[in-house]
Amino acid sequence: MLSLTEENYLKAIYHLSDGGSKSVLTNEVADAMSTKPASVTDMVKKLSAKKLITYEKYYGVTITKQGKTDALNIIRKHRLWETFLVQKLNFHWDQVHEVAEQLEHIQSPLLIEKLDEFLNFPVADPHGHPIPDKNGKIHTGQQIPLCEVPGKKTVTVLAVNVKESSSFLQYLSKIGVYIGAKLAILDKAEFDGSIEIMIDGKKKVFVSKEASQNILVTP
Amino acid sequence: MLSLTEENYLKAIYHLSDGGSKSVLTNEVADAMSTKPASVTDMVKKLSAKKLITYEKYYGVTITKQGKTDALNIIRKHRLWETFLVQKLNFHWDQVHEVAEQLEHIQSPLLIEKLDEFLNFPVADPHGHPIPDKNGKIHTGQQIPLCEVPGKKTVTVLAVNVKESSSFLQYLSKIGVYIGAKLAILDKAEFDGSIEIMIDGKKKVFVSKEASQNILVTP
DNA sequence: TAAAAAGTTTAGACGAGTCTAAAAAATTAT
DNA sequence: ATAATTTTTTAGACTCGTCTAAACTTTTTA
Ligand SMILES: [Mn+2]
Ligand SMILES: [Mn+2]
Ligand SMILES: [Mn+2]
Ligand SMILES: [Mn+2]
Numbered sequence: 001m002l003s004l005t006e007e008n009y010l011k012a013i014y015h016l017s018d019g020g021s022k023s024v025l026t027n028e029v030a031d032a033m034s035t036k037p038a039s040v041t042d043m044v045k046k047l048s049a050k051k052l053i054t055y056e057k058y059y060g061v062t063i064t065k066q067g068k069t070d071a072l073n074i075i076r077k078h079r080l081w082e083t084f085l086v087q088k089l090n091f092h093w094d095q096v097h098e099v100a101e102q103l104e105h106i107q108s109p110l111l112i113e114k115l116d117e118f119l120n121f122p123v124a125d126p127h128g129h130p131i132p133d134k135n136g137k138i139h140t141g142q143q144i145p146l147c148e149v150p151g152k153k154t155v156t157v158l159a160v161n162v163k164e165s166s167s168f169l170q171y172l173s174k175i176g177v178y179i180g181a182k183l184a185i186l187d188k189a190e191f192d193g194s195i196e197i198m199i200d201g202k203k204k205v206f207v208s209k210e211a212s213q214n215i216l217v218t219p
Numbered sequence: 220m221l222s223l224t225e226e227n228y229l230k231a232i233y234h235l236s237d238g239g240s241k242s243v244l245t246n247e248v249a250d251a252m253s254t255k256p257a258s259v260t261d262m263v264k265k266l267s268a269k270k271l272i273t274y275e276k277y278y279g280v281t282i283t284k285q286g287k288t289d290a291l292n293i294i295r296k297h298r299l300w301e302t303f304l305v306q307k308l309n310f311h312w313d314q315v316h317e318v319a320e321q322l323e324h325i326q327s328p329l330l331i332e333k334l335d336e337f338l339n340f341p342v343a344d345p346h347g348h349p350i351p352d353k354n355g356k357i358h359t360g361q362q363i364p365l366c367e368v369p370g371k372k373t374v375t376v377l378a379v380n381v382k383e384s385s386s387f388l389q390y391l392s393k394i395g396v397y398i399g400a401k402l403a404i405l406d407k408a409e410f411d412g413s414i415e416i417m418i419d420g421k422k423k424v425f426v427s428k429e430a431s432q433n434i435l436v437t438p
Numbered sequence: 439t440a441a442a443a444a445g446t447t448t449a450g451a452c453g454a455g456t457c458t459a460a461a462a463a464a465t466t467a468t
Numbered sequence: 469a470t471a472a473t474t475t476t477t478t479a480g481a482c483t484c485g486t487c488t489a490a491a492c493t494t495t496t497t498a
Contacts, residue, residue, distance in 0.1 A: 027444095042484095111304070114308040246474095257456085
């Protein structure tokens with residue numbers, strides 16, 4: 001049984017390690033969790049004692065099989081709740097993260113099972129992020145950042161990289177980008193990496209390199 | 220901003236004081252919270268410092284105006300979540316309490332506002348308990364325990380007194396009693412206070428004094 | 439490759455919430 | 469009205485999660 005705090009650390013380590021594929025340094029965790037490195041050291045010792053991560057002094061942590069399983073379950077809950085908030089309660093996609101950050105810690109397997117069913121077994125959350133199934137399996141198709149699309153074809157928005165701030169999401173809504181939107185690439189500016197796109201065949205806009213790196217589309 | 224623990228204490232004190240109408244002793248709180256009296260003393264000092272209760276050494280605590288408001292908000296959330304679990308996720312009425320005990324602490328006024336709307340502004344939870352409105356106002360009609368119904372009339376089940384255990388709720392389901400059921404009082408046994416009732420004009424059963432005290436009906 | 443810088447851990451402290459054991463106050467029984 | 473009993477509070481300790489300051493290790497720079 002993990003505490004709320006342990007769950008948050010474990011999830012952060014999972015994300016920082018790209019799903020367990022690389023090791024994570026103390027300072028990275030401290031940054032992500034907005035705590036001090038000393039606090040992280042204490043916590044990684046605890047998670048390590050619980051066999052959820054392996055910890056080598058001065059060289060960072062790696063997530064274990066069990067750690068991955070537990071992290072994925074928290075992520076599953078987080079994303080199911082986000083989906084509920086948007087689909088059933090009409091939250092906007094930039095309003096859900098903080099609430100889901102709380103809801104993900106509710107302990108009730110039955111609740112999650114029933115919520116999943118109520119939502120009709122969704123495969124992606126409002127930001128296009130895959131929802132792990134009850135066995136922790138993630139099935140995602142290929143996604144590439146808009147800035148890496150070769151040539152001038154038309155692509156579909158699959159997901160957005162959403163960090164702390166919700167202002168990027170608000171910006172996307174404002175210009176008309178949403179999950180499923182069709183983006184026709186019209187032009188690419190060499191000097192600043194910005195791209196001119198046509199959204200749903202209706203609206204022409206320029207998006208910065210920064211933005212186009214965080215819009216994930218069909219390859 | 221109250222901690223989860225403070226919220227649970229405050230709610231317990233609210234309930235033990237019958238909504239603020241009487242003062243509550245340290246040992247009663249300790250019993251209700253399954254903690255030790257020494258822990259209660261510590262906590263009531265904190266709640267008293269926050270002006271949510273008044274505390275007189277050796278003579279127990281009384282809830283303040285603000286304390287009542289805060290307690291009612293937690294109760295509102297608890298009951299809205301219970302309603303959600305039963306109406307939308309098909310939980311049984313004996314499965315919701317523990318989960319709602321967690322969900323009631325989620326901090327998001329927007330969430331509660333939208334949940335209330337999603338549920339169509341319910342006025343009672345699955346156990347027939349009134350849901351305070353967003354201003355903390357409770358509107359309940361008259362309710363009396365089944366055992367106190369005079370004569371042999373037919374009454375409607377309005378609510379059930381549900382304590383820790385869910386086994387009473389399971390028992391009620393088993394014999395066919397639910398919120399809204401019509402109970403015709405057929406006979407009352409003097410010697411043990413048990414009552415013979417006909418449920419929905421279909422099923423005859425005997426209920427104990429103990430049970431009939433915890434079934435609240437129309438007067 | 440030695441010095442400087444950056445990153446990490448340890449040591450010690452603190453607040454929240456809990457406990458046990460002992461002291462104090464209130465209640466009750468004699 | 470005093471003694472016995474019950475209730476409540478205090479004192480001191482413990483865990484969890486956090487912090488700062490100091491010590492230590494690794495990495496970078498010159
Ligand atoms: Mn969280
Ligand atoms: Mn998301
Ligand atoms: Mn609770
Ligand atoms: Mn209830």
